[in-house]
Amino acid sequence: MFRRNRERGHGPSAEALRLVKVGKVYRAGGQDAGKPGEAGDRESTVTALHDVTLSLPTGSFTAVMGPSGSGKSTLLQCAAGLERPDSGIVVVDGEEVTAGDEAQLAVFRRLRIGFVFQQYNLLPTLTVLENTTLPLRLARRRVNLPRAREILGQVGLGDRLGHLPDQLSGGQRQRVAIARALVTEPSVIFADEPTGALDLRSAREVLALLREAVSRHGRTVVMVTHDPVAASYADAVLFLADGRLAGSLAAPTVDAVAERLAHLGDEVYAAGRPEFRAGV
Amino acid sequence: MFLLAMRSLRQRPGRFAGTLLAAFLGAAITMTFNSLHDTAAAPGIDDASAETLNLSGGVVGGYGTLLVFFAIASTLTVTVRQREEEMELLRRTGATPRQLGRMVVGEAAVVALAATVLAILPAMLGGRVLLGMFHDSGQVARDVDYAFGPIALSAGFGVTLLASVGAAFLAVRRATRAGRRAPRTRLRALGGALALLGGAAGVSTTFALDATDPILMAPAAEGAILLSIGLAAFSPALLRALLACLGRPFAALAGPSGYLAVLNLRRNAARLAGILMPLVLFTGIATATLCMQAVESDAIEASGLTKSVEDKNMETLNLIVVGIIVVFACVMLINSLYAATAYRVREFGRQRLTGATPRQVIGMVGAEATLLTVTGVLLGTAAGLAGLVPFTLVRADEALPGQAPWIWLGIVAVAVAATVVTAVATARRGLRVPAVAAVAVAA
Ligand SMILES: Nc1ncnc2c1ncn2[C@@H]1O[C@H](COP(=O)(O)OP(=O)(O)OP(=O)(O)O)[C@@H](O)[C@H]1O
Ligand SMILES: [Mg+2]
Secondary structure (H helix, E strand, O other): OOOHHHHHHOOOOOOOEEEEEEEEEEOOOEEEOOOOOOOOOOOEEEEEEEEEEEEEOOEEEEEOOOOOOOOHHHHHHOOOOOOOOOOEEEEEOEEEEEOOOOOHHHHHHHHHEEEOOOOOOOOOOOHHHHHHHHHHHOOOOOHHHHHHHHHHHOOOOOOOOOOHHHOOHHHHHHHHHHHHHHHOOOOEEEOOOOOOOHHHHHHHHHHHHHHHHHOOOEEEEEEEOOHHHHHHOOOEEEEEOOOEEEEEEOOOHHHHHHHHHHHHHHHOOOOOOEEEOOOO | HHHHHHHHHHHHHHHHHHHHHHHHHHHHHHHHHHHHHHHOOOOOOHHHHHHHHHHHHHHHHHHHHHHHHHHHHHHHHHHHHHOHHHHHHHHHHOOHHHHHHHHHHHHHHHHHHHHHHHHHHHHHHHHHHHHHHHHOOOOOOOOOOOOHHHHHHHHHHHHHHHHHHHHHHHHHHHHHHHHHHHHHHEEEEEEEEHHHHHHHHHHHHHHHHHOOOOOOOOHHHHHHHOOOOOOHOOOHHHHHHHHHHHHHHHHHHHHHHHHHHHHHHHHHHHHHHHHHHHHHHHHHHHHHHHHHHHHHHHHHHHHOOOOOOOHHHHHHHHHHHHHHHHHHHHHHHHHHHHHHHHHHHHHHHHHHOOOHHHHHHHHHHHHHHEEEEHHHHHHHHHHHHHHHHHHHHHHOOOOOOOOOOHHHHHHHHHHHHHHHHHHHHHHHOOOOOOHHHOOOOOO
């Protein structure tokens, strides 16, 4: 498996994702606020992320966990260039994503980043195959149909290529979304509660697919989840509480994750873990 | 339920703007022409004046009522469809279809009443202008005074209210009885076929008439209108056929935006009827009537006669009727297209999250609007020509009047502007919502 930045002559980047002091503040009205930590009407703003610094190596599978409202989705969206952080920088595959307008971000995202949403976000008027190849078409890249069919075959949808999304079950739709995230061979795949709407068996299949993307295709996967079983598929777990990193766990087991989650509140303000490096 | 209706009206007044405008125009036109009956009913009026007034009052009567009904029905259907989610929620929280129906019908009635009240003053002014015209032409005696009375008022309130309530009733029945599409499509096909037959008959009648026959224009013009209606009914199917031929090359030429546009149109063709129909009607009716009027004027001039007063009146009334139809078609077109595009904010969000740049989304909407306009203009032009050519052959012994291309270009320019500008401007507004927020539920 070649890595695309080698093609471009950057040399292999051992680091797939780096966040440096990333902060994000929401105003109550729903709009972005100014810099985090700014005084003023404190009631009406929410600090969703507070100086988050982390680094993930290429080829790692990381789970992000934490209580509801702790900033997991915000973290993922800032890292993927879907939200603009108020401070700090985000580097994906050696390139800074925090610069540029929406169009430039879209161009960057569709080549380097795959995103899997809890609600699938497939286009209802496009078939399974058309949905999967859409990022390539939008990027005006050659559409390798045999390759797209192969990926859809791997996710178990080889016989559903011509179906529309509303003819599929939730688990099948999520597998289409994963195929779509894989087809551009992105540096990093972000998945926000990809199994949140699925039954146990479909969830297992989706997790196995993400695991395979890492071990077989050499991708880097970052996944938000509330489920200790899902987290146990990852190489490492990052814990988030109140918008700050609150520890990590390498080679997670279901019990260890559940245990840590239960005591997460105690650790939050025990300072001293400003930075995280996934141990792989 | 009535309280609920009032509340939803107060909270989302913008949503009813289209219906309000359609009802307002409808009420204003109905009352303007019906006030001529009031004027004619004044005591001591001479027979000739009364006849002119009553005839003119009746000109728009039938067509007008039908148009008001269609315009209000089209805008209301859009509003109801936009609110499917809200209605689904209400239904799940225990509202019966009957209660939902009462809510929507109640809203429609309130909007219709407001629109009619607003339309009274403009209708009075319009009626005065019409009477002034008849005074000047000598068709109505100078001493006849304008009156705006019970006939205008009862027609205005009656037609608008009936049209609104009826249309709301039908729209909500359709919305709450999902999954029963087939009969409606069949009904539309039947209506379309009848309109085509009627139109063909009208157009053929033209050849049986004499070049100087005063009613020569009537069957040709009405034939063109009926053909437009017939082709409009089949426009979704024709759009699909067009895409089957031109879809691939268009997508290849227009890039990713064109690719998405073709797929969206192909799979949504049935739903686009509400946009295609007014486009076809607008193009067909405007082309036929305006060109025929030009042929008629030229023919009178060529015969060395000056236009008689009656010719002038005929021309003015003709243009008024066409103007009304065209304005209604435009309102329907813009309203349906605006609503359909505004409804797609979530879809745009999904496309952006899949990697589409804002420019690609705008390009897609523009490409869809262009393809729709091409289809609508093609069909409308076919219907218009079918009426125009026989008329010109009989009246002026040529196939097409020299001004036809210019008139046609003007009409097409209006159609393109209305469609593309509405779609692109609405999409642009939808893109201001951040993509992540746009795909979130209950946006
Ligand atoms: N668009 C927004 N406007 C205002 N506040 C927001 C917005 N998005 C998130 N927030 C706030 O930011 C904080 C973090 O939200 P985020 O969605 O990242 O949490 P999460 O960890 O993903 O929670 P969950 O597990 O429930 O999905 C929350 O307090 C939330 O209310
Ligand atoms: Mg979340």
